Structures are given as structure tokens and as C-alpha cells.
Amino acid sequence: MEVALLTVGDELLAGDTENTNASWLGRQLTAAGASVTRVLTIPDDEAVIADAVARYHDAFDAVIVTGGIGGTPDDITKAAVARAFGRDLVVPDDVRAHLEAKAERFADDNPKMVDRYDMDLDLDAWASVPEGGQALLTDESFAAGCVIDRVYVLPGIPEELKAMYETIADEFDGDRTTETIHTPAPEGALVTHITAAREQFEVAVGSYPRKDDAPGRVKITGDDPATVADAAAWLRDRIETE
Incomplete structure (x- = not known):
């Protein structure tokens, strides 16, 4: 099983953030018997991400994309993956309801923070997935990841990445x-x-x-x-x- 890794983020290219996600995923996949045969770091640019996803989807058995899946303006990875497949982004009702309940629990547990900061959460952005994709949800990550036709979209924050990877780890068993x-x-x-x-x-x-x-x-x-x-x-x- 040949796997390609795409790590997304201007901060990775600038050296502001160390790309530990690629190293960690490489170790997990190799231990599972898969072969990581490409690692590419790309900027927060929708066209560049979409092009890389489309090319790697055609060339490899699976593609893992990390980073840029939150609800801020530079989090465009899921839109780029949807573009690579010629799909629209959709907001599944059950995923949005899950995140809305999570946001309410956070507000209840952190009233001082909510009172101090004007927190404008775009729940639709956090919950969105490419049409036809399967949402990935964990307790550690607020944003929904997703899987669409062997392309796995995961968070960039390392602890969130690790937790979400565990939900799909069984899909990378190989013979190596x-x-x-x-x-x-x-x-x-x-x-x-x-x-x-x-x-x-x-x-x-x-x-x-x-x-x-x-x-x-x-x-x-x-x-x-x-x-x-x-x-x-x-x-x-x-x-x-x-």
C-alpha cells in the first residue's frame, strides 16, 4: 500500500512550525506495513492544494492531507479537496449538531473566557465536508476531518491529528x-x-x-x-x- 502525505501550511514552509506531523505519520504507517513514498509540503493556497490532491489521488493508494481544516479564513483545505474532486462543500446536519453541542459544553465549562472574548464560531465551516465524504470526529478536535475516495483529511495540530488518525489507522494495514x-x-x-x-x-x-x-x-x-x-x-x- 503506497501512501502520499500532503502537509498544508504557510507556517511550515516558513519554518515557523516544525513539521512533526509528517515524521509521526511516517512512523505509524511504516509500522502498519504501508509504504510512504511521497511527502509534500504546500502553502495555504486552494488551487495548489487541489492540484496536489488530484495528482496524488491518481498516483497512490491513499493520500493523507493534514492542516487547515478549522474555521478561520486561512483554513481552506477541505474546500480545496472538494475542488479536487469537482464536488461542493456540504454541512451534514448530524455533524453540525455534534459541533453545536460541543460548543455549548465549552461555553458552559469556560464562562469567563466566553465573557472576555467575542468568539465568533462559524459552525458551518467547522462542520463542512466535501459532498459524498465521510466526516471524522474526535473529542480532541473541534473541526471535522473527512475521508473521500481514499483521501484522508486530518487536523494540523499534532494531538488532534494523532487522535483522528487512530479512527482510521486500521485502513492502512500493508505487507511491508x-x-x-x-x-x-x-x-x-x-x-x-x-x-x-x-x-x-x-x-x-x-x-x-x-x-x-x-x-x-x-x-x-x-x-x-x-x-x-x-x-x-x-x-x-x-x-x-x-
Whole structure:
């Protein structure tokens, strides 16, 4: 299962916010056996988002889009995804009712904040989804995410993203298996063995150098667990390990 990640936000491109969502999703998807084969960061521009979603939808088994799904003027991701599919944004009655009740509970629990600030919530914007899409709702996120034809639209706030991803995690089971070998050896000492393992076992093998006090890593990935295990054992017999 090949998955593409689209992370949306001017703040990501400017370096104001670290793109931890892409790293976290990559780890979750890889652990599930899926293959993340594209990661693209794009601005808060409806045409750019729509174009990327349309292209990646055609090219990959699934696309995950994060960021820009709230109710402020720069939150345009859901409108862009609707545009990519030639659909309108709609506001499901049950989703709006869910968010209205949530807003009322928030007001009851935080009366001083509500009294102090003029909070103008556009519930239709928070509740909207592309026509034909399935809304995704969690306790952690006020905005509704959505799924439409293998495109998953999730929040950009990390804790909200993680909670919403858990509601769809089962849809990303794949066959990819990975084993990691930790080694103190420099990358230059691994080239011959890595090349031979790739050719002999027909697996992907990558090497990653030491970082701070952590050892280097050799990562073996393939579709057959037994073959990956054999390749890892073969490499352990030939390179220094920790």
C-alpha cells in the first residue's frame, strides 16, 4: 500500500512550525506495513492544494492531507479537496449538531473566557465536508476531518491529528516488513555488504549514520517477513552490531 502525505501550511514552509506531523505519520504507517513514498509540503493556497490532491489521488493508494481544516479564513483545505474532486462543500446536519453541542459544553465549562472574548464560531465551516465524504470526529478536535475516495483529511495540530488518525489507522494495514540493525561502523564500511544483501535477497537496505550518541542503523525492508529476517541475519554475521 503506497501512501502520499500532503502537509498544508504557510507556517511550515516558513519554518515557523516544525513539521512533526509528517515524521509521526511516517512512523505509524511504516509500522502498519504501508509504504510512504511521497511527502509534500504546500502553502495555504486552494488551487495548489487541489492540484496536489488530484495528482496524488491518481498516483497512490491513499493520500493523507493534514492542516487547515478549522474555521478561520486561512483554513481552506477541505474546500480545496472538494475542488479536487469537482464536488461542493456540504454541512451534514448530524455533524453540525455534534459541533453545536460541543460548543455549548465549552461555553458552559469556560464562562469567563466566553465573557472576555467575542468568539465568533462559524459552525458551518467547522462542520463542512466535501459532498459524498465521510466526516471524522474526535473529542480532541473541534473541526471535522473527512475521508473521500481514499483521501484522508486530518487536523494540523499534532494531538488532534494523532487522535483522528487512530479512527482510521486500521485502513492502512500493508505487507511491508522492516528490521533494523544498530551498528557502530561508519557507512563507508557497510557499502559492500549492503549491496550484496540487496542483490541476494531482493530487499531494500538503507544505512543511516550515527547521530549524537545513538549508533548507526541499517534498515532492511521487504514484502516477505521470512526474506527480511534472512537478510538481517546475513548482515548481522558480516557487520559489527550493537
